[in-house]
Amino acid sequence: MKSEKLIKAVRNAAIERFPMPLGGIHGLAHWERVHENGIILAKHSGADLLVVRLFAYLHDCCRESDGSDFEHGLRAARYAEILKKEFLSISEEQFDLLYHACEFHERGRVTDDPTVGTCWDADRLDLGRVFIKPAPKLLSTDRAKSKSVIHWATQRSRGHKAKLKA
Numbered sequence: 703m704k705s706e707k708l709i710k711a712v713r714n715a716a717i718e719r720f721p722m723p724l725g726g727i728h729g730l731a732h733w734e735r736v737h738e739n740g741i742i743l744a745k746h747s748g749a750d751l752l753v754v755r756l757f758a759y760l761h762d763c764c765r766e767s768d769g770s771d772f773e774h775g776l777r778a779a780r781y782a783e784i785l786k787k788e789f790l791s792i793s794e795e796q797f798d799l800l801y802h803a804c805e806f807h808e809r810g811r812v813t814d815d816p817t818v819g820t821c822w823d824a825d826r827l828d829l830g831r832v833f834i835k836p837a838p839k840l841l842s843t844d845r846a847k848s849k850s851v852i853h854w855a856t857q858r859s860r861g862h863k864a865k866l867k868a
């Protein structure tokens with residue numbers, strides 16, 4: 703399956719799987735912003751873009767509450783495993799990165815791995831929606847740590863118009 707088709711199919715599967723209202727703080731608008739953040743960060747980080755884009759739609763789709771919801775990341779990773787058996791045709795290496803990024807995204811870690819780091823940063827840069835300013839020490843990639851990116855992502859996560867300098 704081609705990348706765009708694959709991403710669309712995973713997005714649809716995540717929407718179908720999500721047990722809470724899609725308009726909530728961990729719902730579709732958040733996933734779309736994580737997706738956009740990921741694309742922007744991947745241009746600089748050297749991440750595997752397909753993994754980053756799949757992570758955006760999968761990482762929170764098995765949440766059962768908007769609280770800390772321990773192990774929702776592991777549930778997302780296991781859901782990715784189910785999708786792999788159905789249609790998620792990516793390489794083993796890509797799948798391992800996706801699984802790891804989903805499983806541990808809730809643990810507040812940073813990483814040297816460019817793909818996993820880009821996934822986690824794309825998610826954390828959207829913390830402004832719940833009135834948390836992303837802390838550079840909890841970001842993994844250089845681009846995400848920059849003041850201009852944090853400012854842009856925070857404004858946008860709160861629904862304000864913001865322009866990101868190249």
Ligand SMILES: [Fe+2]
Pocket residue numbers: 728732736761762825
């Ligand atoms: Fe998230």
